[in-house]
Amino acid sequence: MERLDAFMARAASAYYAKGDGIGRDFTTAPEMSQAFGECLGLWAAITWQSMGSPGRVILAELGPGRGTLMADALRAVDEMMPAFAHAAELHLVETSPALRAAQAAMLQGRVAAWHADAATLPDGPAILIANEFFDALPIRQFVKRDLWRERFVVADRFVEQPSDHNEPAPEGSIREIGDTALAIAAGLGQRITQQGGALLILDYGPAESGFGDTLQALRGNAPCDPLAKPGEADITAHVDFAALARASNAAAHGPLPMGLFLQRLGLMARSAMLAQAAPAQAGPILAAAQRLVAPEGMGRLFKAMVLAHPQLPTPAGFEA
Numbered sequence: 001m002e003r004l005d006a007f008m009a010r011a012a013s014a015y016y017a018k019g020d021g022i023g024r025d026f027t028t029a030p031e032m033s034q035a036f037g038e039c040l041g042l043w044a045a046i047t048w049q050s051m052g053s054p055g056r057v058i059l060a061e062l063g064p065g066r067g068t069l070m071a072d073a074l075r076a077v078d079e080m081m082p083a084f085a086h087a088a089e090l091h092l093v094e095t096s097p098a099l100r101a102a103q104a105a106m107l108q109g110r111v112a113a114w115h116a117d118a119a120t121l122p123d124g125p126a127i128l129i130a131n132e133f134f135d136a137l138p139i140r141q142f143v144k145r146d147l148w149r150e151r152f153v154v155a156d157r158f159v160e161q162p163s164d165h166n167e168p169a170p171e172g173s174i175r176e177i178g179d180t181a182l183a184i185a186a187g188l189g190q191r192i193t194q195q196g197g198a199l200l201i202l203d204y205g206p207a208e209s210g211f212g213d214t215l216q217a218l219r220g221n222a223p224c225d226p227l228a229k230p231g232e233a234d235i236t237a238h239v240d241f242a243a244l245a246r247a248s249n250a251a252a253h254g255p256l257p258m259g260l261f262l263q264r265l266g267l268m269a270r271s272a273m274l275a276q277a278a279p280a281q282a283g284p285i286l287a288a289a290q291r292l293v294a295p296e297g298m299g300r301l302f303k304a305m306v307l308a309h310p311q312l313p314t315p316a317g318f319e320a
Contacts, residue, residue: 037072259299
């Protein structure tokens with residue numbers, strides 16, 4: 001018997017160690033559209049300018065997948081904002097050896113260092129990007145049964161054990177708490193507040209905290225039992241943006257719908273340019289962009305939030 005967060009951590013570690021799930025089991029925004037990474041690269045460059053254009057800035061991605069987002073981002077800033085490209089020192093937070101190898105191949109010597117933990121990033125002002133990172137972190141689940149009980153996993157089923165969790169809620173309510181995510185947000189928030197910079201989070205979940213069971217898994221781009229065959233499927237849960245903001249003690253901007261954020265950054269215009277340059281691929285290019293911004297696609301369920309130094313101006317894309 002193990003607590004749900006321990007089960008999730010073990011399953012995710014085994015799954016990502018293989019590094020072959022992207023595309024087969026799930027598809028992320030950078031893999032759908034190069035305009036996504038390009039827009040985020042230019043967002044990072046604008047944020048750097050708002051920080052006073054320091055001569056050295058840590059550019060870090062948490063959970064960078066195959067390196068696609070950062071490759072697209074760097075290509076855009078190399079062309080449009082070379083001063084930022086020169087100042088940026090690229091660091092990647094990744095534990096999977098297989099994915100580190102893919103990132104090294106994709107980024108062609110641009111990576112200064114890899115880190116197993118964001119806490120080991122070097123000191124200095126930093127711009128951090130976390131795209132679909134927090135959803136993969138483990139959660140605990142508590143169920144209100146007269147008194148609160150916590151979920152543990154035995155074989156492929158839940159068992160409930162007495163808990164000291166305490167908050168008013170209707171019978172049968174489920175509360176999810178991501179201790180790992182909150183600790184990372186607290187650490188990065190402290191870093192940003194003391195040393196300057198911003199963390200951009202793009203992930204899925206509600207804008208406000210609430211009750212509910214959001215544990216899910218994907219295999220072959222289809223839902224599957226999250227407790228069955230640990231390590232063989234992508235196991236995730238919705239991100240509690242409000243809780244991350246509170247834990248960080250940084251200045252929080254958003255969350256707002258990712259579709260609105262990307263439209264403000266010019267993703268549709270950039271996608272139209274790409275479609276015009278490659279007429280044979282115009283349909284898929286524009287369809288992917290539409291999926292990213294449309295409310296019925298990823299545009300509403302996915303959110304964008306920035307945790308920033310309190311003196312930093314409102315980040316691009318978050319203007320009222």
